[in-house]
Amino acid sequence: MSSLEISLIALLCLVAGFLLGMWLQYLLPEHHLSKESQDTVKLGAGMVATMSALILGLLVSSAKTITISRIHSYMKLFGLSERYPSKPTFICEIRRYINLVEQFRSVESPKLWVSIA
Numbered sequence: 001m002s003s004l005e006i007s008l009i010a011l012l013c014l015v016a017g018f019l020l021g022m023w024l025q026y027l028l029p030e031h032h033l034s035k036e037s038q039d040t041v042k043l044g045a046g047m048v049a050t051m052s053a054l055i056l057g058l059l060v061s062s063a064k065t066i067t068i069s070r071i072h073s074y075m076k077l078f079g080l081s082e083r084y085p086s087k088p089t090f091i092c093e094i095r096r097y098i099n100l101v102e103q104f105r106s107v108e109s110p111k112l113w114v115s116i117a
Helices: 003-027 035-078 088-116
Strands: none
Touching: 035 088
């Protein structure tokens, strides 16, 4: 499935949930539509939003940590740790080395696997 198809499915689910909620509003008894019930639903929605924000924050933090550890491993591989102790100054040069390593892997890996097998 492409990302466009997944987004359309998610949009359709949201619209269907909205329409189902609008339809169920007329079927619910009056005591389910009181102010206390509305406050409880708002509290639950707030908790879901807070947990979603926490999970997304942890996800971004994890991705950043993995990226930094990958850059550090490339720095150690090429001996750049001593030349660039400050983190922001090495980004352009390490990007060039990462591209070189990825080109090498794409060219040399099939040869290595064929020779081993």
